[in-house]
Amino acid sequence: MVKNNLPRIGVIGAGRLGTALAKQSLSVGYEVRISNSRGPESLELLLSVLLPGAIAATIDETISKSDIVILAFPLRYYKSLTPQLFIGKIVIDAMNYWAPVEGDIAEFADATITSSEMVQQYLHDAHVIKTLNHIAYNEIEEHALPLQSKGYRAIGIAGDDRDAKLTAMAYVEALGFDGVDLGVLKNGALLQPDTRLFNARMSADSMKSQTAVRI
Amino acid sequence: MELGVYSFGDVQRNGKKLGSTSEGITNLLEAMQIADKVGLDFFGVGEHHTSYFPASSPGTILAAAAATTKQIKLGSAVSVLSTDDPVRIYQQFATANIISGGRVEVIAGRGSSTESFPLFGYELKDYDALYTEKLDLLLQLNNLDKNERITWEGIHRAPLQDAQIVPQSDDPLKIWLATGGNPDSSIRAAALGLPIAYAVIGGRISRFAPLVDLYHAAAKQYGTESDALQVSIASPGYIADSAQDAKETFWKAWGWTMTELGKVRGFAAPDRAHYDAESNHDGALFAGSADEIADRIIELHKRIGHSRHIFQMDVGQLPHDKFLHSIELLGTVVAPKVRKALASGKK
Numbered sequence: 293m294v295k296n297n298l299p300r301i302g303v304i305g306a307g308r309l310g311t312a313l314a315k316q317s318l319s320v321g322y323e324v325r326i327s328n329s330r331g332p333e334s335l336e337l338l339l340s341v342l343l344p345g346a347i348a349a350t351i352d353e354t355i356s357k358s359d360i361v362i363l364a365f366p367l368r369y370y371k372s373l374t375p376q377l378f379i380g381k382i383v384i385d386a387m388n389y390w391a392p393v394e395g396d397i398a399e400f401a402d403a404t405i406t407s408s409e410m411v412q413q414y415l416h417d418a419h420v421i422k423t424l425n426h427i428a429y430n431e432i433e434e435h436a437l438p439l440q441s442k443g444y445r446a447i448g449i450a451g452d453d454r455d456a457k458l459t460a461m462a463y464v465e466a467l468g469f470d471g472v473d474l475g476v477l478k479n480g481a482l483l484q485p486d487t488r489l490f491n492a493r494m495s496a497d498s499m500k501s502q503t504a505v506r507i
Numbered sequence: 508m509e510l511g512v513y514s515f516g517d518v519q520r521n522g523k524k525l526g527s528t529s530e531g532i533t534n535l536l537e538a539m540q541i542a543d544k545v546g547l548d549f550f551g552v553g554e555h556h557t558s559y560f561p562a563s564s565p566g567t568i569l570a571a572a573a574a575t576t577k578q579i580k581l582g583s584a585v586s587v588l589s590t591d592d593p594v595r596i597y598q599q600f601a602t603a604n605i606i607s608g609g610r611v612e613v614i615a616g617r618g619s620s621t622e623s624f625p626l627f628g629y630e631l632k633d634y635d636a637l638y639t640e641k642l643d644l645l646l647q648l649n650n651l652d653k654n655e656r657i658t659w660e661g662i663h664r665a666p667l668q669d670a671q672i673v674p675q676s677d678d679p680l681k682i683w684l685a686t687g688g689n690p691d692s693s694i695r696a697a698a699l700g701l702p703i704a705y706a707v708i709g710g711r712i713s714r715f716a717p718l719v720d721l722y723h724a725a726a727k728q729y730g731t732e733s734d735a736l737q738v739s740i741a742s743p744g745y746i747a748d749s750a751q752d753a754k755e756t757f758w759k760a761w762g763w764t765m766t767e768l769g770k771v772r773g774f775a776a777p778d779r780a781h782y783d784a785e786s787n788h789d790g791a792l793f794a795g796s797a798d799e800i801a802d803r804i805i806e807l808h809k810r811i812g813h814s815r816h817i818f819q820m821d822v823g824q825l826p827h828d829k830f831l832h833s834i835e836l837l838g839t840v841v842a843p844k845v846r847k848a849l850a851s852g853k854k
């Protein structure tokens with residue numbers, strides 16, 4: 293059941309990661325909107341079978357009617373978003389520049405900053421948080437555990453805005469993971485492909501000790 | 508329920524070094540022949556282009572197997588359709604199908620292997636567009652009437668103007684759509700009326716149950732429901748005489764492969780706890796004794812009603828004799844047990 297005091301979740305991208313995050317969010321009581329590039333009608337069947345309770349929306353509605361907007365579509369399309377709609381929004385950037393799998397993209401390959409900083413520069417009025425990008429989509433449901441259980445899996449969280457980060461932290465913990473504050477957004481570099489944390493199953497203590505030097 | 512094997516043509520270890528790719532291919536053909544002898548239903552060859560997985564041209568080896576096996580169905584698992592020419596795939600598979608007397612199938616996928624993109628001059632970013640267009644052409648070729656010519660135009664391939672494509676298979680090839688779990692792919696397969704081949708390489712296998720529901724719901728919506736809509740599962744798996752032997756042996760083989768893949772793709776290698784969790788119960792890794800694997804297949808069948816389950820056994824330099832023994836156990840111990848259980852379940 294939807295709990296009214298929780299932030300509303302909007303997921304952009306209804307593929308593997310987007311549907312997994314939407315499903316887990318619904319199951320712990322969030323109101324969830326979800327969208328893709330083809331419009332809400334294209335999602336009706338998918339929602340009725342996989343995500344009963346989620347609301348199919350346009351991308352713009354997903355942004356305007358949500359408190360936390362999760363980006364779960366291929367990174368190369370990030371400039372298809374309308375920055376003006378993001379004023380004051382908390383954005384979870386779960387996207388990766390994963391060249392060996394998705395191909396080289398000069399814009400990201402040549403960049404001197406992380407992909408999430410590029411997203412933040414583009415969505416200049418949003419508070420971008422890098423998190424939930426370093427876990428395989430199926431593990432969102434499979435590894436989620438009640439608060440502080442044995443084997444609780446760590447998820448790193450990086451962002452510049454303190455309050456936005458706390459909100460994102462609470463969300464990640466509500467999903468069933470141990471949120472680890474990795475500091476400012478640029479430290480999201482610790483979570484990108486080709487790092488020790490990418491795809492790694494570890495506890496918060498282990499994540500803290502593996503990243504301590506850098507923070 | 509059909510049971511079988513799929514392989515990328517795993518190369519053996521020669522001391523500390525990898526053996527030759529040619530030996531990998533010879534071993535692969537032998538494994539296909541053994542699978543036929545022990546009565547398995549299907550053998551798939553998955554296109555890969557690495558020093559440890561050298562099965563780069565499934566159509567060629569399928570033709571060799573077609574000529575040297577009697578009853579087993581043969582297919583790609585998968586053909587990387589995005590970077591191949593559908594005309595060439597159709598011709599090669601139709602040829603092998605004729606040689607085999609109608610036992611050859613195509614499992615068309617995007618492929619997890621990305622090496623073929625630079626090799627054949629394609630860009631990974633065009634992945635989706637390439638796949639959609641090439642699948643369309645392949646299906647059109649497969650559905651041509653006898654001696655019918657084709658006129659076709661797309662973006663990623665030269666147009667065809669009243670072209671004749673030979674040889675033609677007497678009956679259309681069975682073409683499966685392969686997917687790794689993107690929900691839109693299940694909808695797409697159903698909309699096209701194609702059987703679907705799920706590759707489940709990690710995590711819990713039952714997470715595919717809702718996708719199978721989606722596949723059937725989509726078929727209903729698109730009005731494509733028919734006996735052609737079948738579900739196949741492909742997962743890593745290995746069978747030995749004892750459960751413990753199977754789990755230890757496969758940990759080495761699978762662990763090596765995932766570690767290598769992790770280096771290339773930039774993800775952390777799985778540890779033993781990860782492997783243990785996924786090689787039991789609902790996990791995607793079917794390593795165990797024949798009884799255990801039979802039980803797990805039967806259990807999964809209850810949940811998703813799949814009509815075929817195939818296993819990738821030879822990874823990470825699994826010794827060839829162990830590979831052959833695993834195939835034998837699948838054919839002679841697992842298959843009869845599964846068939847018996849499913850036959851009695853239907854009464």
Ligand SMILES: NC(=O)c1ccc[n+]([C@@H]2O[C@H](COP(=O)([O-])OP(=O)(O)OC[C@H]3O[C@@H](n4cnc5c(N)ncnc54)[C@H](OP(=O)(O)O)[C@@H]3O)[C@@H](O)[C@H]2O)c1
Pocket residue numbers: 304305306307308309310327328329330351363364365366367369372386387388389390424425426427428429430689
């Ligand atoms: N898969 C994982 O395990 C995983 C884990 C962590 C992070 N990620 C990251 O999450 C992102 C999505 O990955 P995925 O595996 O879920 O991909 P996917 O299964 O291919 O799904 C991508 C989704 O994005 C939609 N989409 C494409 N272009 C869009 C656009 N311009 N605006 C809105 N939606 C669009 C697609 O639908 P339409 O094309 O119909 O619009 C589809 O629903 C990637 O950046 C990936 O690196 C994935």
